Amino acid sequence: MEDITALYRDTFPDVARVIKQLGGDLEMAKDLFHDAMIIYMEKAPSEIRVSAKAYLIGITRILWMKQQKLRVREQAIFLEDFHVPEAEQPLFDYLRAAGEKCMQLLQAFYYEQMDLREMADTFHYSNVRSVTVQKHKCLQKVRATVKNAMLYEGALN
Structure with missing residues (x-):
């Protein structure tokens, strides 16, 4: 060698x-x-x-x-999870609506593939469970934003 x-x-x-x-x-x-x-x-x-x-x-x-x-597989799963309508508003706007902290957390998990322990250290959470709970709350915020956008679009039609 x-x-x-x-x-x-x-x-x-x-x-x-x-x-x-x-x-x-x-x-x-x-x-x-x-x-x-x-x-x-x-x-x-x-x-x-x-x-x-x-x-x-x-x-x-x-x-x-x-x-x-x-990454492509995880992104597809991530996008399927949101059931994003074929609207002109891009997914990025939905993520941004959840807040900067949520956007950073979701980006770290889904796109940077950071493990939960590293995320706890990076985002100053006390433990891995806290990261998991916060990630779930962020996903719920994004889902609610998507749902509201779909309801709004439905009301306009």
Whole structure:
């Protein structure tokens, strides 16, 4: 196995470029590359049939694709949960109506895929249960906003 530090220095710029081309940012590139490095180090050298650099770039790309598939699936579930009408008003307006704190909380959970413990620390909640309760309240606010918008649109028709 090559010197890990040299491999990191030589490969990361290429990985960051690939992730940027795919629509990611530097933080995402770092996270995915670190995961790829762990996978690389766990493999026996005889199992890797390409250069270490090519292997790491390929694994990082695969991890990015898996992450994007998961995000799309979660976003679809998130949107299904709201039963958003095909109105001109975008979903973002419904989320904004729930308040800044709710929007940040829901974004952290659904889009940034932050775990509940990390959310408790980030948003200064005393425990994971408090985060869960607040997330539920935020979803209820958004659902109520959507419902009211649908009722309003129904009254206009």
